[in-house]
Amino acid sequence: MEVERLALAGLVRLVPPRLGDERGFFSETFNAARFRQAAGTDTVFVQDNQSLSRQAGVLRGLHGQRAPFAQAKLVRVTRGRIFDVAVDVRRASPTYGRWAATELSAENWAQLFIPAGFLHGFYTLEPETEVQYKVDAHYAADHEIGVVWNDPELGIAWPLEGGSPLLSDKDRGLPTFADFNASFA
Numbered sequence: 187m188e189v190e191r192l193a194l195a196g197l198v199r200l201v202p203p204r205l206g207d208e209r210g211f212f213s214e215t216f217n218a219a220r221f222r223q224a225a226g227t228d229t230v231f232v233q234d235n236q237s238l239s240r241q242a243g244v245l246r247g248l249h250g251q252r253a254p255f256a257q258a259k260l261v262r263v264t265r266g267r268i269f270d271v272a273v274d275v276r277r278a279s280p281t282y283g284r285w286a287a288t289e290l291s292a293e294n295w296a297q298l299f300i301p302a303g304f305l306h307g308f309y310t311l312e313p314e315t316e317v318q319y320k321v322d323a324h325y326a327a328d329h330e331i332g333v334v335w336n337d338p339e340l341g342i343a344w345p346l347e348g349g350s351p352l353l354s355d356k357d358r359g360l361p362t363f364a365d366f367n368a369s370f371a
């Protein structure tokens with residue numbers, strides 16, 4: 187397994203091996219023991235999620251959940267390609283408010299582990315993009331938190347292609363990072 191630690195502590199990019207033969211390939215996309223060793227975490231996942239985005243230029247994010255339902259996520263792409271982003275909103279973190287990104291695709295087979303305490307979002311770079319991710323806490327609608335994708339203070343360099351991204355109504359209405367911070371004051 188290829189393991190790369192990204193610039194923000196705890197963020198890990200993993201590429202599990204693919205064993206190819208004339209039929210195609212086989213891959214252990216999640217192996218608890220190998221994952222624990224590679225990511226250096228005791229995370230126990232309790233829910234698997236999948237989304238399909240019909241077109242390139244769909245943006246979902248930036249999302250998280252408040253304690254006690256904060257979620258660590260292990261994200262991968264089984265069809266298409268995304269620009270995947272994590273924003274550090276761990277209150278005591280020296281990198282609070284900083285973001286990191288990596289490309290995940292069905293082709294590169296990479297996964298991103300995002301610890302609890304980050305916001306997560308992605309932008310689809312191809313049509314019919316299928317994202318699958320494991321989370322370590324159940325969905326809790328009344329504990330959802332978020333920040334608007336284009337917040338100027340965060341300054342995420344989304345690789346926008348062809349104008350405005352396609353967003354949900356909920357994501358269009360997310361607060362700025364300043365308002366998000368004020369809600370903790």
Ligand SMILES: Cc1cn([C@H]2C[C@H](O)[C@@H](COP(=O)(O)OP(=O)(O)O[C@H]3O[C@@H](C)C(=O)[C@@H](O)[C@H]3O)O2)c(=O)[nH]c1=O
Binds near residue numbers: 235259307325
């Ligand atoms: C996230 C989630 C949503 N839902 C429901 C709520 C709603 O009716 C429908 C679609 O939800 P959303 O619009 O929030 O879906 P989406 O915008 O794809 O939200 C996801 O975005 C990415 C970036 C993440 O990191 C995820 O954790 C999640 O927040 O699915 C669940 O039932 N369980 C879940 O775990």
